[in-house]
Amino acid sequence: xxxxxxxxxxxxxxxxxxxxxxxxxxxxxxxxxxxxxxxxxxxxxxxxxxxxxxxxxxxxxxxxxxxxxxxxxxxxxxxxxxxxxxxxxxxxxxxxxxxxxxxxxxxxxxxx
Amino acid sequence: xxxxxxxxxxxxxxxxxxxxxxxxxxxxxxxxxxxxxxxxxxxxxxxxxxxxxxxxxxxxxxxxxxxxxxxxxxxxxxxxxxxxxxxxxxxxxxxxxxxxxxxxxxxxxxxxxxxxxxxxxxx
Numbered sequence: 001x002x003x004x005x006x007x008x009x010x011x012x013x014x015x016x017x018x019x020x021x022x023x024x025x026x027x028x029x030x031x032x033x034x035x036x037x038x039x040x041x042x043x044x045x046x047x048x049x050x051x052x053x054x055x056x057x058x059x060x061x062x063x064x065x066x067x068x069x070x071x072x073x074x075x076x077x078x079x080x081x082x083x084x085x086x087x088x089x090x091x092x093x094x095x096x097x098x099x100x101x102x103x104x105x106x107x108x109x110x111x112x
Numbered sequence: 113x114x115x116x117x118x119x120x121x122x123x124x125x126x127x128x129x130x131x132x133x134x135x136x137x138x139x140x141x142x143x144x145x146x147x148x149x150x151x152x153x154x155x156x157x158x159x160x161x162x163x164x165x166x167x168x169x170x171x172x173x174x175x176x177x178x179x180x181x182x183x184x185x186x187x188x189x190x191x192x193x194x195x196x197x198x199x200x201x202x203x204x205x206x207x208x209x210x211x212x213x214x215x216x217x218x219x220x221x222x223x224x225x226x227x228x229x230x231x232x233x234x235x
Contacts, residue, residue: 001176037220041157048209048225049149049157055220092157096220099173101159 002026002095006104012112019080021107023093028073030097037096040069040078043106044089052091053078085111114138114224116210121229124200134193134210134226142166142188145213147222148195150206150231160208163193165216173219178204200233207231 003026013019021040029036040053051060053069056076066081080087088111093104120132134146145168148160161174161184172184183196193210208231212224 039220043157048228050225051222060221061223090156094157094159094220099162099219100175101162101219103157103159106156 001100002029002098002102004093004095004102004104006091006093006107008107009105010108010110012110013080013083014112015085016082019083019087019109021078021091021093021109023071023076023078023104025074025076025095029076029095030073035097036072038069038071038076039094039096040067041092041094042087042089043092044086047089049092080109083109083111116212116224116226118208118210118226118229121208121231123232123234125235126200126202126233128200129196129198130200130231132195132197132208132210132229132231134195136191136193136212139212139224141186141191141193143216145216145219146184146186146193147211147213147219148184148193149209149211150204151209151228152203152206155206158206160195162219164219168216197231200231202233205231205233 005024007022041049043049057069068079090106092106117135124130145164147162163184164171181199185194207228209228210226211222214221
């Protein structure tokens with residue numbers, strides 16, 4: 001199985017400041033169809049998760065443009081340009097290149 | 113309104129079975145792939161499995177931790193996805209979510225989530 005490793009596991013951020021989360025996979029996430037199936041999900045406290053970014057950098061419908069994804073191969077990053085209070089929660093990367101799909105451990109974003 | 117509602121969770125003894133249902137409304141259920149995720153109390157997300165739409169072959173995939181014990185199926189006539197869980201273990205204790213993909217094929221782009229149903233495996 002592909003192992004997904006996120007850093008940091010906790011990220012205290014000041015409102016209005018940027019935040020960045022890294023995700024590394026144990027092997028390349030480039031599929032034979034040339035797509036890279038790396039997603040980012042957000043889980044706010046007490047809520048189900050929701051999809052933020054899919055295939056490295058595609059923002060899902062309704063996701064604010066302060067969220068962006070980048071990376072290639074085995075190294076990926078989620079960036080929030082200016083953190084808002086509603087961004088508090090846990091962020092997960094997920095690979096869907098290979099079955100079984102696997103998640104990172106999660107990064108808890110909190111406000112300083 | 114487009115929604116997914118999970119049901120069937122509860123308290124069950126180790127070794128017993130439980131069937132979860134995910135009832136869809138507001139859309140043509142048979143056109144979409146469906147996934148199951150779970151989340152143990154205070155823990156991260158775990159992918160459980162996935163079923164494609166019948167027009168895309170109805171392919172089913174499972175996590176290694178549940179393969180051979182859990183079965184995913186769908187009844188498009190009733191707009192329900194099922195997760196049959198057999199030989200339950202204490203480590204299966206979690207909130208189980210069903211999720212709709214945006215197509216009948218993809219397993220990575222999700223747009224509709226259920227609220228989850230809690231399964232507790234304990235003697």
